[in-house]
Amino acid sequence: MxxxxxxxxxxxxxxxxxxxxxxxxxxxxxxxxxxxxxxxxxxxxxxxxxxxxxxxxxxxxxxxxxxxxxxxxxxxxxxxxxxxxxxxxxxxxxxxxxxxxxxxxxxxxxxxxxxxxxxxxxxxxxxxxxxxxxxxxxxxxxxxxxxxxxxxxxxxxxxxxxxxxxxxxxxxxxxxxxxxxxxxxxxxxxxxxxxxxxxxxxxxxxxxxxxxxxxxxxxxxxxxxxxxxxxxxxxxxxxxxxxxxxxxxxKRLDDFARIRRTIAAGYDARLAGLPWLLPVQRDLKQTIPHLYVMRITRGLRDELYASLRAAGIVCGVHYIPNHQQPAFKKYTRSLPVTEMLADEVLSLPLHTRLDAGQIEHIISRVSRFLRRARPARRRGQTSSKPTP
Ligand SMILES: Cc1ncc(COP(=O)(O)O)c(C=O)c1O
CATH class of the missing domain: 3.40.640.10 (Type I PLP-dependent aspartate aminotransferase-like (Major domain))
Incomplete structure (x- = not known):
């Protein structure tokens, strides 16, 4: 692309x-x-x-x-x-x-x-x-x-x-x-x-x-x-x-909501069951998905990010925890769940201008990467099976 x-x-x-x-x-x-x-x-x-x-x-x-x-x-x-x-x-x-x-x-x-x-x-x-x-x-x-x-x-x-x-x-x-x-x-x-x-x-x-x-x-x-x-x-x-x-x-919100929900539901269905991927809870009836966040376990998130980027797909990482930011150091405390998530979260493209070909490209690249992935790091990493 x-x-x-x-x-x-x-x-x-x-x-x-x-x-x-x-x-x-x-x-x-x-x-x-x-x-x-x-x-x-x-x-x-x-x-x-x-x-x-x-x-x-x-x-x-x-x-x-x-x-x-x-x-x-x-x-x-x-x-x-x-x-x-x-x-x-x-x-x-x-x-x-x-x-x-x-x-x-x-x-x-x-x-x-x-x-x-x-x-x-x-x-x-x-x-x-x-x-x-x-x-x-x-x-x-x-x-x-x-x-x-x-x-x-x-x-x-x-x-x-x-x-x-x-x-x-x-x-x-x-x-x-x-x-x-x-x-x-x-x-x-x-x-x-x-x-x-x-x-x-x-x-x-x-x-x-x-x-x-x-x-x-x-x-x-x-x-x-x-x-x-x-x-x-x-x-x-x-x-x-x-x-x-x-x-x-x-005036266009309801159309935007429909498109966002359709894309998110498509990702949910097509990415379900992939190794090393943990879905994040979404209630697509009640909520409009603003970001499509998923968890990529076993230290594979950064590699998947780079692989998608090389294929022309720009993902997001939401977020770097604030308790680890220098500006808020004074308020830091131990937050193991947040720190684990910070290494796992990846947001796939989600917006109303995505076309079917782009969505297919994203899904196939994510699937291909995760099916072939061989995680190297084990220590302290969550496994995607079983779901915690
Ligand atoms: C969770 C969250 N809070 C606050 C803001 C700040 O919003 P704004 O850019 O309108 O100031 C953002 C912006 O992206 C956000 O993601």
Missing amino acids: STLINVSQPDFGESEAAAIQAVLASHWVGMGPQTAAFEAALAERLGVRQVIATASCTAALHLTLANLEPDGRQEVIVPSLTFAATIQAIRLAGYDPVFAEVNPQTLTIDGDDVARLLNRRTRAILPVHFAGYPADMEQLRRIAGPDVDIVSDSAHAFGSTIGGVPVGRQGTATCFSFSANKNISCGEGGAVATQSGSLAARLKKSRFLGISHHTWERQRRAKPWHYTVAGPGFRYHMSDLNAAIGLAQL
Whole structure:
């Protein structure tokens, strides 16, 4: 194959181009009517009272954590197996990350480990809905009790549901990403969904420099130049340009979901039973698969990655554990499950522009490699048979 098959890719077409043209023609490209319309459309889709659109999910996470009522409790329990953005947001908000294990079947936060780590310094639990598969929110709610907030990193899970209820309605707040490779994309963007009117009011203010009414809102006032700076704030709002792209993408979400589910189901069926491959739990009815993650055991993951790369197939590794990153060394602890997974996880290409020939190429290359593989390393490696 001459062109590379990317692990992920946005799907923009004529509707997004027309939406951008319309915003450019309106001469208002900053936060304005498109941002408000996108927030309303997201709120309707999720069935939540409040949505605050942001520049990114990192901004959404930081904004939310920075707006929890401070009460001296300093710790946020979070899986180490996540993108660095999650942990940076915790640190930026002045909290200490307490790294938790993940469940090796689902790659979501391990509730039993959360229960062990919870203490009187715990301010919040921050689960990550990994690859679109939601963490066990009911269990976390029981563990958290009434005094510990649950703020979800739902960067991967826009459109997924839990027991038929959209991800976004559980816990204190849910933060989404609409960056280039997500289930829907604004180019760059994010949002916070919450049922709390008071939290939403704080988020709206501090998203835009603590200013009481943003520039668009002041346009029709007698003194549009006048504003009040009510408190601390960031510059985390979403522009009309990004929101217009998001509105066009939202109309295509159901099509995107169908394509993603079909590809993931095809991988599941065709790769089942291959040696050294452990599947990761997916519930394709309830969730939209954002990443197709599998586990390659016995030290073969890097070799398979290189073999696929040589065949023009670019995979992903989600993620390098954060407790092993120099920036978060201070918070490190022993996380054997996470460390084992970090050597095993491999994400196959999954996006809506993959064609049947590319999918066939990926499946045949993975199958061929694994059938011929002769693992060298044995010490400390999981076997793919039997499934742990
Ligand atoms: C798990 C997770 N959290 C947070 C983020 C940050 O999202 P954004 O790029 O919108 O800031 C990402 C981005 O890929 C992510 O994968």
